[in-house]
Amino acid sequence: MFKQRTFLLLIAVLGGMLTTYAQSLSLKNATILVSPSVPVPMRETAPKVFTEEINKRTQLLLKPATAWPKTGVTVAMALSSDRELFGKALPARKAGDAAETRAEGFRVVVDGQTLWIIGADARGVLFGTGWVLRHLEMSAGNALLAPTTDVATSPAYPIRGHQLGYRHTANSYDAWTVGQFDQYFRELAIFGTNAVEGIPFHEDEKPNPHFKIPASEMRVKMGELCQQYDLDYWVWTPVTFELTDADKRAAELRLHEEFYKKCPRLDHIFVPGGDPGDNHPKLVLPFLKDLHQLLTKYHPKAKVWVSLQGFSVEQTDYFYRYLAENSPDWLQGVVSGPGSPPMAETRFRLPKKYQHRQYPDITHNVRCEFPVRGWDQAYALTLGREASNPRPYAFSEIHQTYAPFTDGFVSYSDGCHDDVNKVVWSMRGWNPTMDVREIMTDYTRFFFGKTATESAADGIAALENNWKGSLVQNGGVEATFAFWKGLETANPALKNNWRWQMLLLRANYDTYTRRRLVYEQSLEKQANGVLSQASELGTEKAMNEALTLVNRADQQNCAPELRQKIEQLCADLFTSIGLQTSVKKHNAKGYERGCVLDFVDYPLNNRWWLADEFKKVSTLPSEEAKKVRLKEIATWENPGIGSFYDDVSSVAKGPRVKTISEDATDVAWWEDGFSRTRLSAQLFQKCPELEYDNLQMDARYIVRVVGSGEALLRVDGRRLEPITYSREPNGVKEWIVPLTLTQDGKLHVTFDEPEESHLNWRKQSKISDVWLLKQ
Known part of the structure; x- marks a missing residue:
């Protein structure tokens, strides 16, 4: 009986699958019919895009027609102003729905054996074509669309574009051929983009090892591509002289x-x-x-x-x-x-006759307009400004916040590493209420195929979540890695897909960074234990043993297989899309330009700083002075029971810090990112705010600050006079807290902002470490 029920259930499931398959509109033997009223060049461009993109994924070759075929499926492309197409009337519009008559709008409807793509204008035909391509279920030998399809839509914002700068500053565009730009323009248009912006004239004189053709020629070619796809061509032209x-x-x-x-x-x-x-x-x-x-x-x-x-x-x-x-x-x-x-x-101030366009920075992670909030220091120091950065949910919220004040956007982008973000902005620019996961499934269905659609969409969301909160505490990073590893095994055909490579790189890099962080900081804790025994061991021996411990990270890699995989993926991306993840290997413009491979082993403990500090300690005049300094180093982050330490820009080590830096994690970017200073000193805030509670009411406390420049301290709103005050880089400042302020067991610490508008931000005051020390 059990076997019989199982067999019947299997038959029912297979029957349902076959019924669904049979009911879907198949484009296997379809022909394409285009209205002569569709303007040139879209009359050729739209069917070409449709035919070529389907052929890439299915090996099907749809045939053009000049009249209605007697049998089979027809893809009919027309304008909403057409009453009929070669004698056949267009489908009647839905009552009260005129989306396909509004600028750039379209309607996609299955009517028996005909798939209609009806555009309000040339762009509407192209965007309707893109909608179908995003929703087709394509596999070898077939392309299926739901038979109940009937969608009419038009864009909410008239300007939806992205800057694609053919210049050395970009971490990938400068290595592209005209053909690669052609494909990228096409793919952006499939997702609703209607504008491309080029970058500036003056790049011509700058030597570039990656240019396939001179910048002056590529600018003109971009104009030709915009003409082909009917995209607005913008040019960004700064005036850099008086x-x-x-x-x-x-x-x-x-x-x-x-x-x-x-x-x-x-x-x-x-x-x-x-x-x-x-x-x-x-x-x-x-x-x-x-x-x-x-x-x-x-x-x-x-x-x-x-x-x-x-x-x-x-x-x-x-x-x-x-x-x-x-x-x-x-x-x-x-x-x-x-x-x-x-x-x-x-x-508000701009007269209504003028349009207002946003220029959102979707390409950078730190030191930018929309930084990753609360980014872990380990990411900031290794992934930097231009890593692969899919942030679909964050940027959907950002778009929702600012778009109502604008007529649209052309984003700032310096490479294809922000590809997911471009699609999110374009799609939300079309429909601000479109579900983010729906955008991601459109993305993954089109670029990765039906077998990876749902899982890859979830994997992208998981990568975004990798960047939330303390990296050590984010166990989801390992789960995300395992998920992507499974996806990679299940989809070997995507090995050479550059978007796939980009996401795999992030999954591997995030995990490698987390494992290194746990490992290297554990070594530093052990080293601090050794330094705490300097009185018994002797200062020189303690420093040598401590340095040997922290340097173990250079001799014994904690995840060599991940390190090798990252190297390989970076090489693959350089081959597939010209992504320059290294200055030395790929001739990137600079270390700040997405060179994640150059920082993949940057210390995540303070071994470089300790080596330099120990040299200074060795020059101190007495053994006692050396012991005092080594104790300060050993207890830097653990000042003892009843005392508190906060690394003010660390989500992991700044629990009492209530402020978020204006620039997320403010990496100072000294020495091209290879600074040997203490890690906490490379990340800072100007005016942090801290709150303490459960203090001992009869205890005396001292506030200690390390930073540079000024630190205008207030405790519970009261300005205190310092007892120690060094303005030098990494200088120490201290204040005694009056007993009257701790009687309620709480303290509120703030800092007034000094007037430094005349200074470059790199020279302005910084606060990196704050202690409340119980005496």
């Missing part, structure tokens, strides 16, 4: 005009007010007017934009006063990027 220099100003205008003549398509010129640039708007605005005059000679509908980045209050006021008095028609709008006034304020 506009008061008439000769340079004239030369810059000639440079622009030469480019305008050559470029087959150009829609927008964006001149940042600052970052880079340092000109007053009274000079910038006339220059923009001259640019517009030249621009419209060759591209009559092209627009000019400006950002207020780096503008002072006086300069910002001047700008708005100019708009109020002159109402220039040559200006299209304002761009808000890092260093701009708040976006809500900009939209």
Whole structure:
């Protein structure tokens, strides 16, 4: 009986699967019919994209047709303004639903044996084609779509673009061929992108070992690709010289005009007010007017934009006063990027006739506009600014926060490592309420196939969660690694897929970093134990033994197989997409530009700092002085019962710190990231806030701070006078806490911000370590 029931259940399951398969619309022998009203070149581009992307994944070759076939499935591409296509009426619109008639909108509907892709315009046809490609279930020999498909949609925001800079600063784009850009433009369009921004003229003179063609040629090729895919072509053109220099100003205008003549398509010129640039708007605005005059000679509908980045209050006021008095028609709008006034304020002050575009930084992890909040120091010191950084849920929230003040965005990107983020911004720009996991399943279905769709989408979310909270305490990192390892084993065909490689690199790198962190900090704890016995061992012996312990990390790798895998994946990514993860191996522009391979073994304990400190200790005048200093080092993070230590920028070692740095983990980036200073000194805050409770009410406490520059301490709102105050780098400052302030068993420690606006941020005051020491 049991066997019979099992057999019947199996038959039922297989029957259901076969029924579903049979009911789906199969494109196996489909033909493509395109309305002659679809504008050129989209009349050729849309069916080409559709045919080629299906062929890559299924080996099917859909055939073009010029009339309705007698039998079989037809993919019909038309405009919503068409009443019929070669004698066959278009499907009736849904009552009250006119999405396919709005700019860039489309409708996708299965009507019997016909798959209709109906666009409001040329772009609508392309975006409708992209929707189908994202939702087809493709496998060798077949492409299936649900027979009940009937979707009509149009974008919420008219500007949805990404900056793709062919320059050495980028960690991958500079190594791309025209064909690679072509494919990437296509893939971005499939996910709803309608604009691409190039970067600047002045890269031409800079030597680049990766360029396949000169930058001047690639800029024109990008214009041709935008024409092919009907994408707006933006160019970011900073003014890096003083506009008061008439000769340079004239030369810059000639440079622009030469480019305008050559470029087959150009829609927008964006001149940042600052970052880079340092000109007053009274000079910038006339220059923009001259640019517009030249621009419209060759591209009559092209627009000019400006950002207020780096503008002072006086300069910002001047700008708005100019708009109020002159109402220039040559200006299209304002761009808000890092260093701009708040976006809500900009939209409020900006006259309605002008558009407002966001310039979000989706490419960096630290020292940026949208840093990873509470990022573990180990990641900050090894993954740095431009690692593979899928942050779908974080960036969905960020988009939701700022988008309502804008007409859309063109993101700042310096490499393909932020590919997931680009798709999230494009899709949320189309539909701000679209479920994030739905975006990720669209992404994984299209790029990885049906066998990995759900699991890879969950794996991307898991990678984002790897970056939350203390790395040591995040046991999910190991689970994420095991998950991705299983995915890799189950999907060997994806081995050469660069997006797959990028995600695998993160899974391996995160795990390797966590294992190293646990291992290397354990060695340091042992070394501190040895230093605590300096009185018995003698200072020289204690230092030698401690150094031997911490340096064991260099002799005995805790996860050699992971280290080898990271090396291999970095090599694979350099081959597949030109990703430069090393200065020495890949000729990256600089260590800050995504060179994760160069930092894969950067110390996660203080062995470099200890080696340097021990040399200083050896020069002290007496054995007693040496013992005192070694005790300070040994008890740095463990000052004893009743005392407290906080590494102010560490989510693991700063439990009493209530503030979050403006820049997440502020890595000072000394010596190209290879600083030998104590790890805590490389990460800091300006004005941390700390709270203490359960203090001994009759005990005397001292606040000790290590940092540089000023530390204007307040305890429970009261400014205290220091007893020790060194402004030198890693200098010590101390204050005695009055007994009256600890009578309730609590303390609230804050710091006033010193006036240092005249200083570069690297020279401004910093606080890295704070102690409350019970005497």
